[in-house]
Amino acid sequence: MTELILHHYPASPFAHKARSVLGFKQLAWKSVIVPSVMPKPDVVALTGGYRRTPFLQIGADIYCDTALICDVLEHLRPEPTLYPPHLKGVSRVFAQWADTTLFGAAMAYNLQPRAAEALFAGYPAGTAQAFTADRRAMGGNHLAPEDAAAAYRSYLRRIANMVEEHDFLFGAEPCVADFAAYHPLWFTRHCVPVMADILNATPAVLEWMDRLAELGQGRPEKFGAQDAITVAAGAEPEPLPAETFQDEHGIALGSEVTIAAESFGTEPTAGRLIAATRTRYTLARSDARAGALHVHFPRIGYVLRRANHSQGEG
Structure with a gap:
């Protein structure tokens, strides 16, 4: 399994949710401490604008929002399950x-x-x-x-x-x-x-x-923000699974778009839309420090717009 890098800070409630899930699944992970307030230059180098805490990095893939992080961790380690069938x-x-x-x-x-x-x-x-x-x-x-x-x-x-x-x-x-x-x-x-x-x-x-x-927080290991950016720069984003494109916006794959949270922390991330499945969006973007990246968001709770129609930072 590619190493998991969680970008978080100790008092973040949503980060504690992610840490607790890592403990439930008994996973090893790298711990990058991020600032609790802006500016967050190392965060934005990886996310492209998203500034909420936490986010999960696997190589050059960036997963935003704990709802999506839970899905990713479930895929990587299905047992014990977060989503019992019933x-x-x-x-x-x-x-x-x-x-x-x-x-x-x-x-x-x-x-x-x-x-x-x-x-x-x-x-x-x-x-x-x-x-x-x-x-x-x-x-x-x-x-x-x-x-x-x-x-x-x-x-x-x-x-x-x-x-x-x-x-x-x-x-x-x-x-x-x-x-x-x-x-x-x-x-x-x-x-x-x-x-x-x-x-x-x-x-x-x-x-x-x-x-x-009592479930703990898995097996964290301290890791530097610049080290995480170096990992991204030295990796290629993973190939996307063959999931069906679900078009709800009339925006074709390959379009330049922005994605932002519906309400809290509405700074947009800009990039090229390369996937829009039942459950998530994926943007391809490039950063001078971190290289080529895929940034992933859940559909629920996020707004997709053509880049020239974005509302700017909130």
């Missing part, structure tokens, strides 16, 4: 809810001013303000803390109802839904413990989180 639909639907609605409420609650102050205690002056300004520029959900707290409490009770009956959300083994629901709660518990009292009303949720934590 749960294929419901686990994905639940994971999408968790990555959007649950995440939005949890993080609006988690990053209240007193929590941000605690999170950045010991950092240089201005770090908290820079982080807040960076996330505001990314757009997305701006739920008021009071509304977020009420929603978060309700969601925690619903998760508790599920894990009171089973060790994991849908049975005796974890699936993709568990990892999607876990990471914003992990952030509450471990990154902003000043806010973690909200979890005490649902002890079954804390026990479920402990079971997920």
